[in-house]
Amino acid sequence: MGPCVRRDDGTIHGDTVNTNTLQNLHGTIALAGAGKMGGAMLTGWLAGGLDAKRVVVIEPQPSAEIGALAAQGIRLNPKDAGTVDTLVIAVKPQTFPEAGPALKSFVGASTLVVSIMAGTTIAALEKVCGGAAVRAMPNTPAAIGRGITVAVAAKKVSAAQRATADALLRATGSVEWVEDESLMDAVTAVSGSGPAYVFLLAEELARAGVEAGLPAELATKLARQTVAGSGELLHRSELASATLRQNVTSPGGTTAAALEVLMAKDGLQPLMIRAIAAATKRSKELAK
Numbered sequence: 001m002g003p004c005v006r007r008d009d010g011t012i013h014g015d016t017v018n019t020n021t022l023q024n025l026h027g028t029i030a031l032a033g034a035g036k037m038g039g040a041m042l043t044g045w046l047a048g049g050l051d052a053k054r055v056v057v058i059e060p061q062p063s064a065e066i067g068a069l070a071a072q073g074i075r076l077n078p079k080d081a082g083t084v085d086t087l088v089i090a091v092k093p094q095t096f097p098e099a100g101p102a103l104k105s106f107v108g109a110s111t112l113v114v115s116i117m118a119g120t121t122i123a124a125l126e127k128v129c130g131g132a133a134v135r136a137m138p139n140t141p142a143a144i145g146r147g148i149t150v151a152v153a154a155k156k157v158s159a160a161q162r163a164t165a166d167a168l169l170r171a172t173g174s175v176e177w178v179e180d181e182s183l184m185d186a187v188t189a190v191s192g193s194g195p196a197y198v199f200l201l202a203e204e205l206a207r208a209g210v211e212a213g214l215p216a217e218l219a220t221k222l223a224r225q226t227v228a229g230s231g232e233l234l235h236r237s238e239l240a241s242a243t244l245r246q247n248v249t250s251p252g253g254t255t256a257a258a259l260e261v262l263m264a265k266d267g268l269q270p271l272m273i274r275a276i277a278a279a280t281k282r283s284k285e286l287a288k
């Protein structure tokens, strides 16, 4: 899929959310783990028209928001859900060895199992839960329908199951399918964890503004709006990020002075390479 470009009619080329697909989705869906990421996905599904009555949520300590969804018809921690058509696993990878065997009771011969757990491999999913596994890595902008998910399917996943997984993931933003599961560790490092790096940029930009003499409240506002506005510009523009950067940089001006520091040999590039390598390594460790 190519880059996303917002059209004049408001749709986004390359990642248009097709709510009809969610409305027409068949069968029951169980979500195990309605924390930050699972909860964001559930919100996206319901907003996209998924019938709440077909959703089962397994969550030991549901937040007030998740509890309130019970009023819309989702079944929260039912005793006898039986097997489901789709099980989405959004517990922590460290919890999976303990939680996984209990989740097996939801999995029948034709159950699609979609996991968003960092590091957890298709082989581990098949071993613990059975079913036909899709390993996916979303990110938290999913909460506003602007996430990006990368997914890889086990060989036994049917075309219909893949379409179901695609519809559920696409309800929270764009989706890229890959064939090579080994890419998922680096994917997790770049886009799964990536929002945290951007939020850190906003924090540090504000801190540096204070160091430069700005009142904290103003610095925080300037940093937040600069990161958000730049992200939106990147989202709507067809231009490469390097071009958008160059458009800010007047020759011999202030941006060039800052970029000389940020793009120096010991600047952002080696730092980012080290950060992504550390996250990739951690994703591989979580598989063990």
Ligand SMILES: NC(=O)C1=CN([C@@H]2O[C@H](COP(=O)(O)OP(=O)(O)OC[C@H]3O[C@@H](n4cnc5c(N)ncnc54)[C@H](OP(=O)(O)O)[C@@H]3O)[C@@H](O)[C@H]2O)C=CC1
Binding pocket: 032, 033, 034, 035, 036, 037, 038, 058, 059, 060, 061, 090, 091, 092, 093, 095, 098, 099, 116, 117, 118, 137, 138, 139, 140, 192, 193
């Ligand atoms: N946060 C992110 O940005 C992203 C996270 N992920 C993946 O999503 C998964 C969840 O992460 P995140 O949402 O951040 O973590 P959270 O801790 O917010 O969510 C996990 C939820 O699972 C619940 N839980 C614990 N045990 C069970 C169980 N036996 N059955 C059902 N639910 C259980 C937890 O409850 P309790 O708190 O009571 O233990 C918690 O509410 C992880 O595997 C992570 O790798 C993927 C992409 C991005």
Ligand SMILES: O=C(O)[C@@H]1CCC=N1
Binding pocket: 118, 188, 192, 193
């Ligand atoms: O930090 C983590 O391990 C999870 C996976 C990607 C984002 N959060």
